[in-house]
Amino acid sequence: MYLLELKGSNHALAVAEADAVGELVDEGRGYALVREPDVTRRLAGSHRVSRFLGESGAGVGGSGEGAVGESAGGSVEETIGAAVEAARGLGVSFDGSFAVRARVHGDGPSSAELERRVGGVFAERARVDLDSPDDVVRVVVSEGRVLLGLEVCETEGFEGRAPTEKPFFKPGSMSPALARALSNIAGGYDGATLLDPMCGTGGVLVESALVGGRAVGGDASREMVEGARVNLREFCDGVGELFVGDGRSLPLDDSSVDCAVTDLPYGRASHVEGGSAESVARGVLGELCRVVRDSGRVVAVSDGWLDETARSVGFEVVDRFEDRVHRSLTRRIVVLSVRDA
Structure with a gap:
């Protein structure tokens, strides 16, 4: 399953495009979860495509397909805690360096704080490189949910x-x-x-x-x-x-x-x-x-x-x-x- 980070210009159209290239599983403000899209097919309504890892502490199976868990709490600290819990529950290994990038839709913690706290979890397993990492972990916070993904590609700018x-x-x-x-x-x-x-x-x-x-x-x-x-x-x-x-x-x-x-x-x-x-x-x-x-x-x-x-x-x-x-x-x-x- 893949996590698509959607552009904000026309949410309904972006969701329809995501559904057209794969099976739409879920969607919310700024994101869509899609099963088996062709990630090489550049989407106009998405910023980037990531392999979905999990949500709010939900783990991942051997296939790398995350199970959606319970939504995160409403406060800033609860949201950060949910993101950290999710990161700890993921058996993600990196061949090289990594960085964490966060995107927050609406009210919530700062992206910088999320990146620091979640990055601290993965820093025990791999080397941090904020400038040119081999892998990028994406954290998306939207409407009380915390979703994590491993970036596959960015979509082109047109x-x-x-x-x-x-x-x-x-x-x-x-x-x-x-x-x-x-x-x-x-x-x-x-x-x-x-x-x-x-x-x-x-x-x-x-x-x-x-x-x-x-x-x-x-x-x-x-x-x-x-x-x-x-x-x-x-x-x-x-x-x-x-x-x-x-x-x-x-x-x-x-x-x-x-x-x-x-x-x-x-x-x-x-x-x-x-x-x-x-x-x-x-x-x-x-x-x-x-x-x-x-x-x-x-x-x-x-x-x-x-x-x-x-x-x-x-x-x-x-x-x-x-x-x-x-x-x-x-x-x-x-x-x-x-x-x-």
């Missing part, structure tokens, strides 16, 4: 692929972190074919391809398709299949892709001509219902809820989220699956 840093850029492009989260939630990784029928600058396609997805994208604008091709070449060695075409009439066979993400026209000029934003959404979703395989997921983004439109063309609504962009724009994100016949 800064190098910010829309303005890409060779081809247009205003209104989705951030790479959001694009990665939506791609992961759809299932566009590890050989799965992910379609973006209105791909724009190719942000979703790039993020899917970087985690092993087979990226397929189209756009009514030839300029966008060529720009997306440039971006895919820059970040993914050109991996991806692109076409110029209307998202309401896709040149794809029935059930030919595994999943899809679509950022429908809103708050900006549409490159799909003929019809209102509502009719465009209905046409695009209808085509996605046709080309996505049974049980495949579609993640659709708009500035309004698409639940009824999605149901009318054959989808079930699996989940829904909000993502506030700025004062006058909030994205509405719906996760869909093809309704059983």
